[in-house]
Amino acid sequence: MSAPMSAAMSISLLVMIGLCSVWVDVTEQMTDDEFEGGSRALVLEHSFDSGLNPTFSKKGTVILKSLKGNRAFFSQSAPLTIDEQTKLKELARNNDIYRLRLQTGSGSSSGEYVTTYTPACGILSSNLSDHIWIHFDQSGEVMGISVETTSSLCTPVDSFSLRDWNTSMEVSQTVLGPMPDTQSYIEKLKREEQERSKGQTEDKRSFLAKYWMYIVPIVLVMMLSGAGDQQGQGGGGGGGGGGQ
């Protein structure tokens, strides 16, 4: 009896440890997820230049409320100027690209940027509506940025709406990789074992207790037939009995 006990103990210990680790992970993520002052602002820059050394200007600010809750909002700094609009159309005509960049590193001093691009046609044909992803690592540092438009095809578009950005934001953070799910497997085995052991305890009843419903009729039949035989054999037995 002690062996199953210890097994059960160890299993519960395992579960405990597992729970603890989960708890630790959660708390760490929580701390990662908190920003000073409740939110964090990132400056998003864009460029309508083509060539090897494009110049970037401010597109707007990304306000991050929480990484885990995927809560980020974009606020535009200024509507697109006429100059920028013509540049964008020029880019689209040349089948060129529209670029975005975001500063990485905690301090503003570091000149490290992550950049991305999308065909300018897509921006134009979707009337300045784009969807931006920002990828964060587990400590909350920006690793990458990417942008998508609803279509990347070059279809002619009316220019009246080329003023305000309709930008939606999405945030992704590094998730924990998969781990072998030994816990639930052990639980499953345990459950199966329990079911089996339940079956076995039933089996442990005595032979008679288990199969009385079969034994009784057989015994009855045998008794009855035996009695018949006795009767058939004549009075010899009966006589003996009488003698006693």
Added chain:
Amino acid sequence: MCGCKMTMTGKYLLFLSFLQSLLLSFGLYEDQIGKFDWHQQYVGKIKDVFWDQSFHAGKRLLVSSEKHVLASVHSHNGSLAWRKVLEEGTRGQIDKTLHSGNVLITINGGGRFVRKWNPGNGVADWDISLPGSKNDRADIVQCSKDLVAVMVQEAVLGLETRSGKQKWSIALPQSNQVVFTHLALSGTNLFVIGQSYGQQITIVTVDVDGVIKSTQSVTAPWLTSNTKCVVSSGGFLVCYRHEDQNLLTLNLADGQTFKSTSLQILGLEADDGVTIETQKKADEPYIFLRMRKDHIALLEIASHGVKLKKDLPNICAAQIASLDAQSMLFTLERLTGELKMRAYDLNTGGEMAELYQTITYLPQHGFPHTMEVLLFKKRDLRLGCRFAILSEDFSMQLVLKTGKIAWRREEALAYVLSVEMIDLPVSENQAKYEDEFGSHRDDIATMYMKRFKTQFSQLKTYIQQQLQKLQGHRHHHHDIEAMAESGSEDEDEELTRDEFNLNKLIILVTGAGKIYGVRSTNGHIEWEHFFPDLTPFNRYGQQKLLLYVQRTTAHFPNPPQCTIVGKHKATGNGLLFSFNPISGEAVDTPSTGQMLNFRIVQAGMLGELDDHFLRGILLLDPNDQVHVFPEKCSSVLKRTYRSQFLFVADRDTGFINGYRTLPLQKTFSMEKVWTVNLHKKQQTITQVVGKRPLEQVHSQGRVLGDRSVLYKYLNPNLVVVVTEGEIQEQSQKGPSSFINLYLLDSVTGHMVFHCSHRRAKGPVNLVHSENWVLYSYFSQKSRRHEMAVLELYEGKDQSNSSAFSSFSSPRQPLVLRQSYIMPLYISTMATTITEKGITSKQLIFALRLGGLLALPKALLDPRRPLLPTQETMEEGTIPYIPELPVNAEAIINYNQSLFNVQGVYTSPAGLESTSLVLAYGLDLYFTRIQPSKMFDVLKEDFDYFFISVVLLGMFVVTIVTQKLSARRALSRAWK
């Protein structure tokens, strides 16, 4: 309720039995061994070679290699008598090998282990462990028949040869940053030489009973860690000072100062790479000074300095050997296509004409650098010699009979870096057939003539084949014997494709700068090339030589073409070599390779073929200029530059930069368009794994239990970036390591998925294929190896069924993930690949234990349910069990253990069911596997006779019954 449960368990059992049958299906019958698999064992670049002088005197050679191998080689055919593969890492490296008479002792791991081996069977007689050296310097000398002295950094020990028992031990003085480097025996004294760089040389004299006699130091301010010093016989320390090209000698017994001799005075001109080689076989204080690859000088050391004994220009290898107190000098000179071996008597200086010989020598071995001579007296008392030659290309060759190389061992094959399997060309007839349809401009008459000619020649070869078959059966036995003797059956057999395209030509590119074309049928070398200047790209200890297939065999009459991209040894610039993989002939580049005038930062292939079906190679230089090789393919880039992208992952900064192509007047430049920052200060990029180009995926989706389809996310631009790092955690003592995985779209820079494993450690092995990524790592938390799998799906709707674009695809596919416990330690893994991708995939794990384990992909499926339901059973997923099953039948190399497997290459065969597998590392092992059994070929024991009898019988019965029924109908009609 009860009945339902019963069926559940029943189905569960059914699944288990299904699993068993899956695993059992790889078994091999005993008579199939060696039928389609072969195994070649190598030892690696040989450091020391000795003639075995024990029981097998002259019949075997003992070798120790750079790859931690000690082996004995049969001298008659070059096969291995025994081989000991020592530990990986620094623990197993062989520092010194001592061989004399019946004694073979090695020092391993920088003096950590001293082991005595039995030269006859390779069994270790004894093994002792020592504290080891801090600087991995250790030395050993034999003092007498039953005493060897071993030097490690801290001490000198006297060991009994028979038992390894320590007789005496003395501590060495540790001061002045002294590094003890040499141990030498002269007379009855042992000299321990210590170097203090920039200061002095310390000489500790010890007698053979382990008593320090004296400790003296000699000033040597010129000494640096690069100074080459040796101890010659006769007790002289000789150093070469590169700065002013002086040789400095010191008599260890009584010398007070170094005597210096300038090379100019000796009349020698020195290059950059002057090395000193000692010789052990003569008692006179001779040393060899190697000036160049083909210039050696024999010097004699006297108490007043060095004197030139014999200048040996054009000599690339030399050795002194002695027999009966007669010392002889053997030299090798390389001429085109042959070697000249000359022997000189060292006492008289005269040449010994009876030993002179010329040996045919293939130019693709480079210069020989070492020879090991065995001198013996023939029955008629004349001198005879045998010798082994070690060459630049890591090969070892043996001359047994005068003028002929008996055999060679291509040890470069233990350094394979890249592999491709090339289809063999079609036969001549088939080629004509192709030719017929290949040209479009012929009129009817010429086409008719062509057809007639083709069919006539087909008939002719058919008759010839039948005749040959008749004759061949008679001579079969005789042929086999002849083959075994000459071993040259390859030359006769033409390289043509077989019926099922199972036989290929394997191209092996090795780190030694040698390239081989090897037949997949038997592993014989078809052609070889050696490039002394070619060296792999080496970053963070990962060696890479790129091999590109520019044109396959499918485009007759254009010949197939492959290109190797590597680095020039001296300049670091790119070095290219293009060749026809079937014949091995150079194409487009000179036969010594084409040197570029820039360094290669990144290389890739063009997306499209040119008019002659050639796929160009893109090379990126440090100035972001892109070059196309060959030049003629730049028109393709001009046409398709808009869809040509490259990316570079920089390990030094942790940045990954994506580039697009921009045309500039005549050239092309790469413009940086996306950047991802993986924060170098936290982690280091260890691997970047893309998909295999041109991989065939048969099914676009996966049918689920409810008959809906889950569509696969098949992004050809997806790459997996693995990083490893350490973080300081508050809760634990010391840093804990982690691994991160990033799935990046290499065109847009979009991070499709990223995940992290905490308290996990590399090395990470990764397979990336179709829509899944499988990787293994070591979990420090659970202290076990784990195998995680990620599968990417678009979902129940497909965005675009015909083409994939990184700009318009779904950005965040469904990532299913699961992890399993790997019970065994693996060194590398790969997945099978088949012609059309219909056959289910299998994963091949190279186990450290020596096996190749093949497991079906179904076992590594993230959709394996913990509790099987009706729906998952319908789908056919196996219930989840955390540990992966390891079955002896799943080991595809049965008992042929493979050591230090570096990689596994798989290639499709013409048969859809079959995948060809080559495992490379210290050994080469080739086999074929059928992941879903052989569903497209009839079995060998298929009963043709029975089936034809049944068919015939049915036919007869049909006719008879037809007749009968007709008669009956007639008679019924009459009624």
